[in-house]
Amino acid sequence: MRPIDPLPRLLQEFFYSHMLEQRNLSAHTVRSYRDTWRLFLRFSATRRKRSVATLVLGDLTAAMAGAFLQQCEQERKVTVGTRNCRLAALHSFFSFVAEREPIYAAQCAEVLRIPTKREAIRAPFYLEPDEVDAIMLQPDRTRLEGLRDHALLCFLYNTGARIQEALDVSPQRIRFDPPSYVRLIGKGKKERICPLWPETVLVLKALLKRQPRADNDPIFVNRYGVPLGASGVRYKLAQYVQAAAKTVPTLSLKRVSPHSFRHAAAVHLVAAGVDVTVIRSWLGHVSLDTTNHYAQANLATKRAALERLEPASKRKRPPRWKRDNDLLAWLDSL
Template identity: 35%
Template sequence: MKINYFQQLLSSYFLKYIPERRNYSDNTIKSYRDTFILLFQYQEDYLNKSVSKMRLETLSRKYLEDFLVWLEKEKQYSVSSINQRLSALHAFFKYIQMEKPEYIELCSSIFDIKTRKVPIIPMNYISVEGIKHLFSLQDSSSTEGRREMAILVLLYDSGARVQEIADLTFGDVRNIKPATVKLTGKGNKTRIIPLMPQTLDILNIYMNDCKRKKEIQPVHPLFFSKKFEKLTRAGIAYILDKYVKKARSLHPELFSGKISPHTVRHSKAMHLLEGGVNLIYIRDFLGHTSVITTEIYAKSNPEIKRKAIEKASPNILPQEKYSEKEKEEMLEWLKTII
């Protein structure tokens, strides 16, 4: 009887291989796991075939391409989500290639499935004025209000991902000047981020509140629920949404589109860029592995492009020779043809 390597390899992949690889975050592991749950659902519910009969040979290039189309058409998945599922499949087949070299031809055919082009969506971010207005709504008279202020101010000041804020412990904060916070990002990579004095003051007030309630150890989550459990990403998003709704009701023009914790991260990056901070420093600040990822902020802001062009142009272009009257006449003429 022919051995079904698929079941063996899949089990070994999730129970042995992935746990030993420290650069795989919990979210990555969950995404990989969910990909195979969807694959099994496709096999049983859509193809009406038993999962127990799946073999490595079943996972041909055509089979997986049809699976990705099913995700798009039947499950209404976005291009980004489909690419994430494909990335998970590619990772699994890289493992198969190492463990079972005899399947290298199958693996190569799977690697030939290319990721889809993600449509460029204008980046949404909050202006400096909007951020100031958001923070002005905080209620510092209650313990809960001070906790929420600490979360939102730290989220913005550090430019952190929401999971990085959720994972913080009391020991990650250096709460004496110069204040810093240690963030643990993707691949368990850590970076030290400086904090503004105002942020330190708000954090110290919050941390003093915590010490009155419970004996806090350095390893205890910095932000926790009423049950003293680590605050989740959803919990942080809920707090932000609560204040955004208040702010939007007062100044709708400052809060357009969907606003999430990642929007706050985008906002911080944009404000640094608008302030003249070099992209390399912003890359390190955000924890990006490549400056190419960071360049999206520069591309999303036409004002930054304009300033860069203006800065270079005076040294290259000839001096203006048009009078004010000639400029006005030219503008009037342009209006008639545009």
Template identity: 35%
Template sequence: MSPRTVASYRDTFVLLLRFAEETRRLPDHGMRIADLNARFLADFLDHLEVRRHNSVRSRNVRLAAVRAFLKFAARRDPDNLGVIENALAVPMKRFERKMVGYLQREQMLAVIEVATDTWIGQRDRLLLTLMFNTGARVSEIIDVRVADIVLGPTNSVRLHGKGGKQRSLPLCKSSAQAVRDWLHLNPQLRDKSPLLPGRDGHPMTRANVAQRLQLAVEAASARYPQLERMSVSPHVVRHSTAMSLLQSGADPCEIALWLGHKRAQPGAVVTRHSRLDVSTQ
């Protein structure tokens, strides 16, 4: 499994063991396979939706983690095979997939422009600029190191995607200049340093990126009031990049390669820049 899958499984069992302690008075060191029965598992999933306000998608991700463990346990604890089989019968919950929204180019540029001249504001401007230029996943953008940036006759960034895949994407002139300005402002950043650190020098977190994006959207809504009615997440920015590429005439297969979808090959390099530009001019 990838490190992110392992982290997701870890988080699931932290929540599950905490739930067992709160509702069953079961300490984590005292929980047995027999306690992880279908009734307990159903109550845990309801807790995620009702008390923690998780989406159905998140609920199903947690269930998938527990199922993986139960399948592992079934081969090693035959005495509790009946309990395990009943727990494995707890179904995934069906849900309707919502259409992912996107921002028009002018709206996205307005969001990028609101960053201030403070250190945090300049970092946020570069963060949003690179997110829109590349369409990177949050995990990819916060993993970018200084060494992943190539500045010269051609400018590019190397992204580390799912399953160990890597891809190199071109940076438009305004993005490359923003990176140069940022590195000039932060000469202490070395090759292995995160390009977009927090004040503690560590990479930004997913929650931090979502928070900074939301603050920028709220500020930009003064110029574009329709933003107040939109739920703008990092994934919406990614989708906005895809729509900008599509509207500029890019081939859908090329867009899939650009975004690092499954059809993209490991180590792929996107050479065509299309007409996507995050310049505010």
């Protein structure tokens, strides 16, 4: 009798036992890994000229994984960051397999040796306050859909939340009475508290008045009461940005996504003089290095810092150390 290949069993154990039960990873991470493996298995089946159901673990070699990552970049046109996320999903599975199936250790080691790719770090763009205002003015707040979109944009800018963090928010996580705040659940299921502006509280109250939600139900839903998805938000935002670009032309030169509001919040907090450690807590980062990537000082902040430096040519008096005779005498004695 032909031995049963362990690939189907290992995949099931990896997703159900390892990721969900043992590591208790978020649903977003599980979906990301699932999508990677769906693509990888289809790619491997096409290369092997067989169906996905007939693939065996021995088919999933390091060469196959490398070809898959190359196809992701060249044909699917994904970014280096997305390519590295795909690789992380492959690494995680083969590390899991190496612990449970020692006979495949060499094959797993080859896959695990595939390195992540370095990406050129460009200066991040940010939305200026007038650009943020122009986008927020676009939703028609006389309609329920427009009121919902306006509330969501205000919430994203106020809190600097990731899009899925915002879409998961329910009424029970918000304190509407002063001092108002919201409890956000971020990456790694870490909770943080963000203050809410009175204006944000007002639009959220208006939305819940027109479309009441149970305490534990998501606030941002469609007309049928189904929670919004990130892709739907991106589609609507693109329409608002296109309309706002007619009054603020600089928006036509920028690629705006829901994450742009997170970056704008960080930049504008820096401009307001907020300490970077506070911004780290605001955005929910573990490391200050991550915060520094988002919290870039804008040109106005840099210009103000430059103006505080008095050029030597404009000084009317010599430096203090040159005016201190005792100090000069001490220096001469050295």
